[in-house]
Amino acid sequence: MSTLYSHNTKQGNILKIAVLGLGSVGKTTISKGYSGEISDLNQISMTKGVDITVKRMVYCGKTVTLQIWDFAGQKQFRFMIDVFLRGVKGVIYVYDVTDIETLVYLNEFVDLTRNYLENHFYPTIPEILVGNKLDIENAEVSIEDVHDFMKNYNIKKHFLVSGLYSVNVSEPFEYIVDHITNKESNLADELVSKYSGN
Ligand SMILES: Nc1nc2c(ncn2[C@@H]2O[C@H](COP(=O)(O)OP(=O)(O)OP(=O)(O)O)[C@@H](O)[C@H]2O)c(=O)[nH]1
Ligand SMILES: [Mg+2]
Numbered sequence: 001m002s003t004l005y006s007h008n009t010k011q012g013n014i015l016k017i018a019v020l021g022l023g024s025v026g027k028t029t030i031s032k033g034y035s036g037e038i039s040d041l042n043q044i045s046m047t048k049g050v051d052i053t054v055k056r057m058v059y060c061g062k063t064v065t066l067q068i069w070d071f072a073g074q075k076q077f078r079f080m081i082d083v084f085l086r087g088v089k090g091v092i093y094v095y096d097v098t099d100i101e102t103l104v105y106l107n108e109f110v111d112l113t114r115n116y117l118e119n120h121f122y123p124t125i126p127e128i129l130v131g132n133k134l135d136i137e138n139a140e141v142s143i144e145d146v147h148d149f150m151k152n153y154n155i156k157k158h159f160l161v162s163g164l165y166s167v168n169v170s171e172p173f174e175y176i177v178d179h180i181t182n183k184e185s186n187l188a189d190e191l192v193s194k195y196s197g198n
Pocket of ligand 1: 024025045048073162
């Protein structure tokens with residue numbers, strides 16, 4: 001069922017995914033690495049406002065276009081977050097495994113996102129946590145730190161990736177798509193059975 005997607009166009013269903021986290025954690029590198037839009041990932045510079053990346057994929061035989069909205073981590077752009085989140089269907093929170101502060105202060109993005117979703121009557125959407133820079137040996141963030149964060153914020157899924165070396169970058173996006181589409185199908189099924197009297 002595809003009736004409940006945000007838009008249906010000839011590009012297939014368009015799903016907006018938000019990528020959030022502090023500056024320099026690697027949000028743009030992960031997004032561009034996944035989409036394949038930039039061949040030299042070392043060329044990426046600081047995001048000013050928003051970077052939008054488009055990636056087309058096939059999910060259960062249907063074309064799905066992911067619109068990946070990657071938000072600048074620097075504080076001066078924080079006032080734009082409401083516009084940025086409009087219509088979002090899934091969220092990826094990114095921290096840097098070599099910098100514990102990027103996990104400690106990630107709560108600000110979680111709080112802002114949840115406030116927005118609640119104030120605008122959004123249904124629950126998939127939210128996941130991604131630790132980037134897996135290729136660097138001296139990780140500062142322990143698995144206990146990650147589990148504590150997930151428990152405190154009730155985030156169910158965590159991935160470790162290296163955006164720069166394109167390790168594991170597809171998995172977080174595929175997980176989100178899987179959960180958006182499954183949830184929407186379930187909701188659609190529920191509505192059908194409710195109104196058909198089953
Ligand atoms: N070693 C390593 N470096 C990475 C990785 N991902 C990103 N970087 C580097 O980290 C720096 C910041 O990457 P960006 O992708 O610009 O980070 P960002 O989160 O988009 O930053 P803002 O746009 O300022 O919010 C760059 O120098 C990247 O090359 C990674 O997986 N491994
Ligand atoms: Mg960026």
